[in-house]
Amino acid sequence: DAGITQSPRHKVTETGTPVTLRCHQTENHRYMYWYRQDPGHGLRLIHYSYGVKDTDKGEVSDGYSVSRSKTEDFLLTLESATSSQTSVYFCAISESLGSGGYEKLFFGSGTQLSVL
Amino acid sequence: GENVEQHPSTLSVQEGDSAVIKCTYSDSASNYFPWYKQELGKRPQLIIDIRSNVGEKKDQRIAVTLNKTAKHFSLHITETQPEDSAVYFCAVLSGYALNFGKGTSLLVTP
Numbered sequence: 391d392a393g394i395t396q397s398p399r400h401k402v403t404e405t406g407t408p409v410t411l412r413c414h415q416t417e418n419h420r421y422m423y424w425y426r427q428d429p430g431h432g433l434r435l436i437h438y439s440y441g442v443k444d445t446d447k448g449e450v451s452d453g454y455s456v457s458r459s460k461t462e463d464f465l466l467t468l469e470s471a472t473s474s475q476t477s478v479y480f481c482a483i484s485e486s487l488g489s490g491g492y493e494k495l496f497f498g499s500g501t502q503l504s505v506l
Numbered sequence: 507g508e509n510v511e512q513h514p515s516t517l518s519v520q521e522g523d524s525a526v527i528k529c530t531y532s533d534s535a536s537n538y539f540p541w542y543k544q545e546l547g548k549r550p551q552l553i554i555d556i557r558s559n560v561g562e563k564k565d566q567r568i569a570v571t572l573n574k575t576a577k578h579f580s581l582h583i584t585e586t587q588p589e590d591s592a593v594y595f596c597a598v599l600s601g602y603a604l605n606f607g608k609g610t611s612l613l614v615t616p
Contacts, residue, residue, distance in 0.1 A: 421602060432512075432595060432608035433550065440602050448603065480549065487602055493538060495604060497549040 393417050396481050396498040404506055409468040411501050413481030415461075421484040422464040423495070424448075424456065426477040433480065439464055471505040478502050508533050508600040512607025519586050520615055527610045529596035530578040538599035539572060539579045542606075545592045553594075554581070586614045 393416030403409050413422060424436040425448075435448030437456040445456050453475060455467045468475055481498040509532040519525050529539075540555035556563045556570045556579065563570050567586075572579040583590055591614045597604040 423603060425606075430515075430608065433606040435603050435605065438603050446602075449605070487599065487604070493540075493555070493599070494552050495540075495542075497551070499549055 394483050394496055394498045396501050400502045402504045403471050405472060406470050409471050411466045411479055413464045413498060415483045419483040419485045421487050423482040424466045425480045428477050473505050476505045508598050508605040510598050510605050510607045512596050512610060514610060516611045518613045521586060523586055525583045525586055525612055527581045527594055528578060529607050531598045536598045540597050541581050542595045543592045588614050588616055590614050
Protein backbone atom coordinates (compact mmCIF):
# COMPACT_ATOMS: atom_id res chain seq x y z
CA ASP A 391 0.00 0.00 0.00
CA ALA A 392 1.05 3.56 -0.68
CA GLY A 393 2.40 5.51 2.28
CA ILE A 394 -0.67 7.46 3.25
CA THR A 395 -1.84 8.02 6.81
CA GLN A 396 -4.98 9.67 8.08
CA SER A 397 -5.44 11.01 11.59
CA PRO A 398 -7.40 10.67 13.69
CA ARG A 399 -9.03 7.36 12.70
CA HIS A 400 -12.11 8.11 14.77
CA LYS A 401 -13.46 11.34 16.21
CA VAL A 402 -16.60 12.34 18.05
CA THR A 403 -17.31 16.03 18.38
CA GLU A 404 -20.14 18.40 19.14
CA THR A 405 -22.05 20.66 16.78
CA GLY A 406 -20.40 24.02 16.35
CA THR A 407 -16.85 22.96 17.21
CA PRO A 408 -13.96 23.19 14.74
CA VAL A 409 -12.42 19.95 13.54
CA THR A 410 -9.24 19.31 11.56
CA LEU A 411 -8.43 16.04 9.84
CA ARG A 412 -4.93 15.32 8.67
CA CYS A 413 -3.64 13.39 5.69
CA HIS A 414 0.07 12.60 5.53
CA GLN A 415 1.85 10.93 2.61
CA THR A 416 5.38 9.67 2.16
CA GLU A 417 5.14 9.12 -1.62
CA ASN A 418 5.89 12.69 -2.71
CA HIS A 419 2.79 12.58 -4.94
CA ARG A 420 1.63 15.86 -6.39
CA TYR A 421 -2.14 15.37 -6.10
CA MET A 422 -4.08 14.95 -2.87
CA TYR A 423 -7.84 14.66 -2.37
CA TRP A 424 -10.48 14.64 0.33
CA TYR A 425 -13.64 12.59 -0.25
CA ARG A 426 -16.55 11.86 2.03
CA GLN A 427 -18.46 8.60 1.90
CA ASP A 428 -22.09 8.34 2.92
CA PRO A 429 -24.59 5.51 2.38
CA GLY A 430 -26.45 6.03 -0.87
CA HIS A 431 -24.11 8.77 -2.04
CA GLY A 432 -20.90 6.94 -2.79
CA LEU A 433 -17.68 8.93 -2.71
CA ARG A 434 -18.06 12.67 -3.11
CA LEU A 435 -15.16 15.04 -3.68
CA ILE A 436 -14.76 17.81 -1.11
CA HIS A 437 -11.50 19.52 -2.11
CA TYR A 438 -8.31 18.58 -3.84
CA SER A 439 -4.79 19.90 -4.20
CA TYR A 440 -2.53 19.86 -7.24
CA GLY A 441 0.53 21.25 -5.47
CA VAL A 442 1.73 23.12 -2.40
CA LYS A 443 -0.70 25.96 -1.72
CA ASP A 444 -2.72 25.00 -4.84
CA THR A 445 -6.20 23.75 -4.05
CA ASP A 446 -9.60 23.61 -5.71
CA LYS A 447 -13.17 22.87 -4.69
CA GLY A 448 -15.09 19.69 -5.30
CA GLU A 449 -18.84 19.12 -5.51
CA VAL A 450 -19.48 19.24 -1.73
CA SER A 451 -17.05 21.91 -0.52
CA ASP A 452 -19.48 24.07 1.49
CA GLY A 453 -18.55 24.08 5.16
CA TYR A 454 -15.02 22.76 4.53
CA SER A 455 -11.65 24.37 3.99
CA VAL A 456 -8.27 22.86 3.19
CA SER A 457 -4.63 23.75 3.39
CA ARG A 458 -1.47 22.30 1.95
CA SER A 459 1.69 24.01 3.17
CA LYS A 460 3.93 21.00 2.49
CA THR A 461 3.86 18.33 -0.20
CA GLU A 462 3.27 15.59 2.37
CA ASP A 463 0.39 17.10 4.37
CA PHE A 464 -3.17 17.98 3.35
CA LEU A 465 -5.47 19.25 6.09
CA LEU A 466 -9.25 19.31 6.00
CA THR A 467 -10.99 21.71 8.39
CA LEU A 468 -14.61 21.88 9.38
CA GLU A 469 -14.87 25.41 10.73
CA SER A 470 -18.08 24.75 12.66
CA ALA A 471 -19.12 21.12 12.53
CA THR A 472 -22.74 20.19 11.82
CA SER A 473 -24.54 16.86 12.14
CA SER A 474 -24.76 16.66 8.33
CA GLN A 475 -20.97 16.37 8.28
CA THR A 476 -21.08 13.06 10.12
CA SER A 477 -19.39 10.80 7.60
CA VAL A 478 -16.37 8.70 6.72
CA TYR A 479 -13.66 10.90 5.28
CA PHE A 480 -11.10 9.45 2.89
CA CYS A 481 -7.90 11.08 1.81
CA ALA A 482 -6.41 9.95 -1.50
CA ILE A 483 -3.21 10.63 -3.38
CA SER A 484 -2.13 10.33 -7.00
CA GLU A 485 1.12 10.76 -8.83
CA SER A 486 -0.36 12.04 -12.05
CA LEU A 487 -4.15 11.90 -12.26
CA GLY A 488 -5.33 13.83 -15.28
CA SER A 489 -1.95 13.91 -16.96
CA GLY A 490 -2.48 10.83 -19.11
CA GLY A 491 0.20 8.95 -17.22
CA TYR A 492 -0.07 6.57 -14.27
CA GLU A 493 -3.35 7.67 -12.81
CA LYS A 494 -4.11 5.30 -9.93
CA LEU A 495 -5.69 6.86 -6.88
CA PHE A 496 -4.45 5.50 -3.52
CA PHE A 497 -6.80 5.88 -0.58
CA GLY A 498 -6.04 6.23 3.09
CA SER A 499 -7.79 4.12 5.72
CA GLY A 500 -10.44 6.73 6.39
CA THR A 501 -11.59 8.81 9.36
CA GLN A 502 -14.96 8.13 10.95
CA LEU A 503 -16.30 11.49 12.15
CA SER A 504 -19.41 11.75 14.28
CA VAL A 505 -20.91 15.18 14.99
CA LEU A 506 -23.41 15.07 17.84
CA GLY B 507 -19.19 18.68 -12.47
CA GLU B 508 -19.34 15.38 -14.28
CA ASN B 509 -22.56 13.43 -13.62
CA VAL B 510 -21.99 9.69 -13.15
CA GLU B 511 -24.97 7.35 -12.87
CA GLN B 512 -24.36 3.78 -11.70
CA HIS B 513 -26.77 0.83 -11.82
CA PRO B 514 -27.86 -1.33 -10.15
CA SER B 515 -27.35 -0.16 -6.58
CA THR B 516 -27.49 -3.74 -5.31
CA LEU B 517 -26.82 -7.00 -7.11
CA SER B 518 -27.07 -10.55 -5.82
CA VAL B 519 -25.72 -13.48 -7.84
CA GLN B 520 -24.95 -17.10 -7.20
CA GLU B 521 -21.36 -18.26 -7.13
CA GLY B 522 -20.18 -19.02 -10.64
CA ASP B 523 -22.61 -16.66 -12.32
CA SER B 524 -21.63 -13.44 -14.07
CA ALA B 525 -22.23 -9.92 -12.75
CA VAL B 526 -22.55 -6.74 -14.79
CA ILE B 527 -22.55 -3.18 -13.48
CA LYS B 528 -23.18 -0.23 -15.77
CA CYS B 529 -22.31 3.46 -15.54
CA THR B 530 -23.26 6.40 -17.69
CA TYR B 531 -21.62 9.80 -17.82
CA SER B 532 -22.43 13.19 -19.27
CA ASP B 533 -19.20 14.81 -20.48
CA SER B 534 -18.27 13.54 -23.93
CA ALA B 535 -14.70 14.86 -23.40
CA SER B 536 -14.06 12.40 -20.55
CA ASN B 537 -11.25 9.98 -21.39
CA TYR B 538 -10.43 7.85 -18.32
CA PHE B 539 -12.78 5.40 -16.61
CA PRO B 540 -11.60 3.37 -13.60
CA TRP B 541 -13.40 0.91 -11.36
CA TYR B 542 -12.74 0.64 -7.63
CA LYS B 543 -13.64 -2.17 -5.23
CA GLN B 544 -14.30 -1.57 -1.56
CA GLU B 545 -14.55 -4.50 0.80
CA LEU B 546 -16.42 -4.05 4.05
CA GLY B 547 -14.54 -1.75 6.40
CA LYS B 548 -11.67 -1.27 3.96
CA ARG B 549 -10.48 1.48 1.65
CA PRO B 550 -11.43 1.58 -2.06
CA GLN B 551 -8.86 0.02 -4.37
CA LEU B 552 -8.46 0.20 -8.13
CA ILE B 553 -9.29 -3.08 -9.89
CA ILE B 554 -9.34 -2.10 -13.56
CA ASP B 555 -9.44 1.00 -15.74
CA ILE B 556 -9.93 1.90 -19.39
CA ARG B 557 -9.09 4.86 -21.56
CA SER B 558 -11.23 6.36 -24.30
CA ASN B 559 -9.06 5.01 -27.12
CA VAL B 560 -9.84 1.41 -26.08
CA GLY B 561 -13.18 -0.38 -26.33
CA GLU B 562 -12.53 -3.28 -23.98
CA LYS B 563 -9.97 -4.38 -21.42
CA LYS B 564 -9.69 -7.69 -19.57
CA ASP B 565 -7.83 -8.84 -16.49
CA GLN B 566 -8.50 -12.47 -15.65
CA ARG B 567 -12.16 -12.68 -14.52
CA ILE B 568 -12.92 -8.98 -14.80
CA ALA B 569 -13.41 -6.86 -17.89
CA VAL B 570 -14.51 -3.35 -18.67
CA THR B 571 -16.21 -2.23 -21.88
CA LEU B 572 -16.62 1.35 -23.06
CA ASN B 573 -19.11 2.79 -25.52
CA LYS B 574 -18.07 6.40 -26.07
CA THR B 575 -20.90 7.16 -28.47
CA ALA B 576 -23.51 6.16 -25.92
CA LYS B 577 -21.40 7.48 -23.02
CA HIS B 578 -21.55 4.37 -20.92
CA PHE B 579 -19.11 1.79 -19.62
CA SER B 580 -19.61 -1.49 -17.82
CA LEU B 581 -17.80 -3.82 -15.44
CA HIS B 582 -18.14 -7.53 -16.12
CA ILE B 583 -17.18 -10.16 -13.56
CA THR B 584 -17.29 -13.77 -14.71
CA GLU B 585 -17.27 -16.94 -12.60
CA THR B 586 -18.06 -14.93 -9.49
CA GLN B 587 -16.68 -16.08 -6.15
CA PRO B 588 -17.72 -15.18 -2.57
CA GLU B 589 -14.63 -12.97 -2.25
CA ASP B 590 -16.01 -10.79 -5.05
CA SER B 591 -18.66 -9.60 -2.57
CA ALA B 592 -17.98 -5.89 -2.07
CA VAL B 593 -19.10 -2.44 -3.14
CA TYR B 594 -17.96 -1.47 -6.62
CA PHE B 595 -17.59 2.14 -7.74
CA CYS B 596 -17.21 3.42 -11.25
CA ALA B 597 -15.52 6.76 -11.78
CA VAL B 598 -14.90 9.30 -14.50
CA LEU B 599 -11.95 11.64 -14.71
CA SER B 600 -12.93 15.31 -14.68
CA GLY B 601 -9.93 17.62 -14.86
CA TYR B 602 -7.59 16.43 -12.11
CA ALA B 603 -10.12 14.54 -9.99
CA LEU B 604 -12.34 11.48 -10.18
CA ASN B 605 -16.11 11.73 -9.93
CA PHE B 606 -17.54 8.50 -8.56
CA GLY B 607 -20.85 6.76 -9.07
CA LYS B 608 -22.91 5.94 -6.00
CA GLY B 609 -21.71 2.36 -5.88
CA THR B 610 -23.09 -1.14 -6.40
CA SER B 611 -23.23 -3.57 -3.52
CA LEU B 612 -22.49 -7.01 -4.97
CA LEU B 613 -23.32 -10.12 -2.96
CA VAL B 614 -22.12 -13.49 -4.21
CA THR B 615 -23.89 -16.37 -2.48
CA PRO B 616 -22.34 -19.86 -2.36
